[in-house]
Amino acid sequence: MENDHFDTEIIKTKNVNFYYGAFKALTDITMNFEKRNVTALIGPSGCGKSTLLRLLNRMNDLIAGARVEGEVLFEGMNIYDPEVDPVEVRRRIGMVFQKPNPFPKSIFNNITYGPRLTGTANKSDLEALAEQSLKQAVLWDEVKDILGRSAMTLSGGQQQRLCIARALAMKPDILLMDEPTSALDPISTAKIEELIDELKKTYTIIIVTHNMQQAARISDKTGFFYIGKLIEYNATEKIFTNPDVKQTEDYITGRFG
Amino acid sequence: MTRHQKEIIIKNVFFVFSLISIFILGLIVVFLFREGIPLFREVSLRDFIFGMEWYPTYSPPSYGIWPLIVGSLIVTIFSSLIAVPLGVLSAVYISEIAPPAMKEVLKAIIELLAGLPSVVLGFFGMVIIAPWLQETFDLPTGLNIVNASVILAIMAVPTISSISEDALYAVPNEFKEASYALGATKFETIARIIIPAALSGISTAIILGMARAIGETMVVLMVAGGAAAIPESIFDSVRPMPASIAAEMGEAPFRSGHYHALFATGIVLFLMTLAFNLIADYISQKFKEVGSATL
Numbered sequence A: 001m002e003n004d005h006f007d008t009e010i011i012k013t014k015n016v017n018f019y020y021g022a023f024k025a026l027t028d029i030t031m032n033f034e035k036r037n038v039t040a041l042i043g044p045s046g047c048g049k050s051t052l053l054r055l056l057n058r059m060n061d062l063i064a065g066a067r068v069e070g071e072v073l074f075e076g077m078n079i080y081d082p083e084v085d086p087v088e089v090r091r092r093i094g095m096v097f098q099k100p101n102p103f104p105k106s107i108f109n110n111i112t113y114g115p116r117l118t119g120t121a122n123k124s125d126l127e128a129l130a131e132q133s134l135k136q137a138v139l140w141d142e143v144k145d146i147l148g149r150s151a152m153t154l155s156g157g158q159q160q161r162l163c164i165a166r167a168l169a170m171k172p173d174i175l176l177m178d179e180p181t182s183a184l185d186p187i188s189t190a191k192i193e194e195l196i197d198e199l200k201k202t203y204t205i206i207i208v209t210h211n212m213q214q215a216a217r218i219s220d221k222t223g224f225f226y227i228g229k230l231i232e233y234n235a236t237e238k239i240f241t242n243p244d245v246k247q248t249e250d251y252i253t254g255r256f257g
Numbered sequence B: 001m002t003r004h005q006k007e008i009i010i011k012n013v014f015f016v017f018s019l020i021s022i023f024i025l026g027l028i029v030v031f032l033f034r035e036g037i038p039l040f041r042e043v044s045l046r047d048f049i050f051g052m053e054w055y056p057t058y059s060p061p062s063y064g065i066w067p068l069i070v071g072s073l074i075v076t077i078f079s080s081l082i083a084v085p086l087g088v089l090s091a092v093y094i095s096e097i098a099p100p101a102m103k104e105v106l107k108a109i110i111e112l113l114a115g116l117p118s119v120v121l122g123f124f125g126m127v128i129i130a131p132w133l134q135e136t137f138d139l140p141t142g143l144n145i146v147n148a149s150v151i152l153a154i155m156a157v158p159t160i161s162s163i164s165e166d167a168l169y170a171v172p173n174e175f176k177e178a179s180y181a182l183g184a185t186k187f188e189t190i191a192r193i194i195i196p197a198a199l200s201g202i203s204t205a206i207i208l209g210m211a212r213a214i215g216e217t218m219v220v221l222m223v224a225g226g227a228a229a230i231p232e233s234i235f236d237s238v239r240p241m242p243a244s245i246a247a248e249m250g251e252a253p254f255r256s257g258h259y260h261a262l263f264a265t266g267i268v269l270f271l272m273t274l275a276f277n278l279i280a281d282y283i284s285q286k287f288k289e290v291g292s293a294t295l
């Protein structure tokens, strides 16, 4: 499944090892994530899915003692090159967390937080951007009249869509999502899944999920991890119907994990 | 004894102890007012608060404490001008920026500062700062507003710093992560997310630091100079309320006008610190930010 055409390639890891201090959390991960695709990362708790995700936009930099070996090539450039500014990386590779984490600010200020950092100050530009991002995240109709209200007053599902809108307002190339629906009810989950389906027309999405049906429903490719290793990486359909590795099958059918 | 009975007993023990402390506090307040109020048989409240002359031992005496109130406010304000930036910035530095070893060192220094007896700080003001001020600025005395403000600031910094630091630590990590993930730098995250989220705690810290300065006695007694007049420059001496009370109480005849006037001054001071504390409470209640996302 290696695909080296430039127009489908956006980010890939090359022989990546990751350490939390002395603990090796990822071993030799080589993975190519395709453009405008949804890639799901699955595997039992503690196998390193979040670690891999956070490694792709250098969020792990914030953890004292964390260390990366190998290369992460984003449009051909190694984001761990000493010359690369992690801030720049994070502006282009957005992230949505497991637990909705809006700022204790108004809905409008949540959305415009990122763009303002990059220098968008014009009020009408910000308003247009807020509307566009909220529409993309299918939240606009619910909040268009209460943009000045605290984001903390929204429901969990709304907060998560707000966080997605907030990430989209940066117009990133890649959207990383770490179990974005694990804290949500089935209706909000369905909404976010629909949203992901829509977003993949424009964005490259990498999503961690514990929900096998979800991975099967929304992703094009799936990577299965076990204790820091990438066990199998294949088209989702193949993984869920006829995986190459026995371990993958055992996990998917619930025999372990 | 059942667990339920145990719980009732424990609850009652706590209740009784808190009652006792409230009762003692109540007694002190009653005493303060009982000894202070009789002054107003001699002077009106207005002449007392806004009177410009504090000559309690003259005959006839004059019990105007406006210069003392101004003295207290001025050293409090000036010390805050020094202590607030120092305290808040050191808290930000300690909680967000300093490497771990530096953090420990700074925290130890601030704790040490908090533990210094005020009389020692007063000595420092008298022996080091006063002569320096006197020589450098060619003043008649180095015991003045500047000196008192500097020493009071040194006393207020630990209060402001440690309470602000707690407030900064309490900012959920999720907010910081969200900010970094949106491409914010460390300083943008501190300025736009962490400090705003900790603002109510920081305000409380500032107000409690000011309350500490306004109520402080030993320092102002030793280094403020003691002149009961409205100051015209920051190098003038002042006589803040606590200094006046401490200096004169020993000489005021029991239940004389002077004695009552000092207690009445105590009431004013008490009401001011009470106000500071109520404001601090109000701010921390009102602006208490809803923690992390609720589901």
Ligand SMILES: Nc1ncnc2c1ncn2[C@@H]1O[C@H](COP(=O)(O)OP(=O)(O)OP(=O)(O)O)[C@@H](O)[C@H]1O
Pocket: A020, A023, A025, A043, A044, A045, A046, A047, A048, A049, A050, A051, A052, A063
């Ligand atoms: N900050 C950290 N410091 C030290 N070890 C960590 C840290 N974060 C994660 N780990 C360890 O690294 C391993 C991988 O963690 P990671 O969070 O990536 O797992 P995960 O696959 O996302 O699990 P889950 O499905 O439970 O979220 C685990 O063994 C975990 O204990």
Ligand SMILES: [Mg+2]
Pocket: A049, A050, A051, A178, A208
């Ligand atoms: Mg995880």
